[in-house]
Amino acid sequence: xxxxxxxxxxxxxxxxxxxxxxxxxxxxxxxxxxxxxxxxxxxxxxxxxxxxxxxxxxxxxxxxxxxxxxxxxxxxxxxxxxxxxxxxxxxxxxxxxxxxxxxxxxxxxxxxxxxxxxxxxxxxxxxxxxxxxxxxxxxxxxxxxxxxxxxxxxxxxxxxxxxxxxxxxxxxxxxxxxxxxxxxxxxxxx
Amino acid sequence: xxxxxxxxxxxxxxxxxxxxxxxxxxxxxxxxxxxxxxxxxxxxxxxxxxxxxxxxxxxxxxxxxxxxxxxxxxxxxxxxxxxxxxxxxxxxxxxxxxxxxxxxxxxxxxxxxxxxxxxxxxxxxxxxxxxxxxxxxxxxxxxxxxxxxxxxxxxxxxxxxxxxxxxxxxxxxxxxxxxxxxxxxxxxxx
Numbered sequence: 001x002x003x004x005x006x007x008x009x010x011x012x013x014x015x016x017x018x019x020x021x022x023x024x025x026x027x028x029x030x031x032x033x034x035x036x037x038x039x040x041x042x043x044x045x046x047x048x049x050x051x052x053x054x055x056x057x058x059x060x061x062x063x064x065x066x067x068x069x070x071x072x073x074x075x076x077x078x079x080x081x082x083x084x085x086x087x088x089x090x091x092x093x094x095x096x097x098x099x100x101x102x103x104x105x106x107x108x109x110x111x112x113x114x115x116x117x118x119x120x121x122x123x124x125x126x127x128x129x130x131x132x133x134x135x136x137x138x139x140x141x142x143x144x145x146x147x148x149x150x151x152x153x154x155x156x157x158x159x160x161x162x163x164x165x166x167x168x169x170x171x172x173x174x175x176x177x178x179x180x181x182x183x184x185x186x187x188x189x190x
Numbered sequence: 191x192x193x194x195x196x197x198x199x200x201x202x203x204x205x206x207x208x209x210x211x212x213x214x215x216x217x218x219x220x221x222x223x224x225x226x227x228x229x230x231x232x233x234x235x236x237x238x239x240x241x242x243x244x245x246x247x248x249x250x251x252x253x254x255x256x257x258x259x260x261x262x263x264x265x266x267x268x269x270x271x272x273x274x275x276x277x278x279x280x281x282x283x284x285x286x287x288x289x290x291x292x293x294x295x296x297x298x299x300x301x302x303x304x305x306x307x308x309x310x311x312x313x314x315x316x317x318x319x320x321x322x323x324x325x326x327x328x329x330x331x332x333x334x335x336x337x338x339x340x341x342x343x344x345x346x347x348x349x350x351x352x353x354x355x356x357x358x359x360x361x362x363x364x365x366x367x368x369x370x371x372x373x374x375x376x377x378x379x380x
Contacts (some may be wrong), residue, residue, distance in 0.1 A: 014271065042233070042299065042300070043232070043233060043234050043235070044233050044234030044300070045233070045300065057196060062277075064380070067295055067298050067299060069298065080298075082291070082294055082295045082298055084277070084278065084291055084292065084295060085254075085277035085278075086274070086278055087274070087275035087277040088275075089274045089275060101272070101274055102274065103253070103259055104272055105272045105274060108257050108259065108270075108272055108351070109232065109244065109257060110234070110235065120288055143372070153226045
């Protein structure tokens with residue numbers, strides 16, 4: 001069954017104020033992670049035109065590969081996503097070395113390195129309208145602070161998930177969604 | 191440093207006779223493995239023309255992804271190879287389910303399933319001319335029995351590795367090398 005990621009992102013001018021509002025809805029904090037994402041272009045598709053993305057993500061815990069399909073929906077960012085864990089490809093285990101071996105493989109297949117996106121992500125969960133919504137406060141190198149809300153859904157549940165995400169965002173005072181990915185924002189800046 | 195695989199393959203009419211000759215060079219046997227390889231075509235390159243291959247390999251021990259670059263050399267099959275282990279992508283761990291998740295990812299990126307190659311491989315090592323040469327006796331579904339000799343080399347060592355592989359093959363009575371991959375042989379048959 002395809003899994004869709006319904007997510008919405010907002011710029012944050014005042015992180016402390018947002019944290020206070022999250023406390024007001026009893027957000028449960030569960031960790032901080034540094035994520036370094038290496039994005040790739042496709043050998044024959046223009047991912048900017050097809051609205052897809054392929055990345056290798058490195059954290060302290062390991063390395064993942066992620067494909068994001070085209071957004072299905074203009075308001076909330078709903079897209080099909082396939083994310084798979086990569087085994088350590090170096091001895092001794094080293095996420096940077098594994099990332100480099102995978103970059104070699106993707107480049108051999110004609111994918112091209114586009115850009116890296118580095119962020120510090122703080123994760124929380126909020127119980128809202130009967131479901132648990134994932135909340136991430138991101139500090140993105142070169143871009144600043146954002147908050148992202150996310151729910152996973154199957155095809156039949158996308159509309160309801162988007163309604164729930166928007167309702168929580170409004171309640172927290174987030175009113176001006178940012179439709180672009182961090183990668184797109186960085187490429188636009190350049 | 192790029193790693194090259196110098197390998198040569200021969201059809202085997204009489205497996206018992208080959209085993210007797212391997213005993214004569216004190217081959218050390220070290221296991222039997224069932225390998226199921228799923229080969230893919232590239233979204234925009236004709237791998238038959240570029241002489242590359244991309245496959246997912248499943249054994250009882252796990253799943254790997256392998257890219258093989260073009261053969262550099264007509265006599266021994268010398269090519270650049272990148273092989274990386276894949277982490278289990280299913281809970282509970284299931285190599286077939288991991289293979290299917292990776293197939294989904296490759297298909298989302300425009301790769302196409304071409305064909306599966308299944309074989310039972312018996313592995314041995316032979317000390318020859320001061321190095322250890324890997325020997326595999328393969329029973330390939332739909333094709334029959336083959337023996338493959340393999341040495342890894344860096345760029346400077348390719349010619350010497352090819353000479354060593356050919357010398358052992360001649361000593362064992364293997365005289366008519368098969369330049370095609372199992373995949374190519376199966377596709378030619380079809």
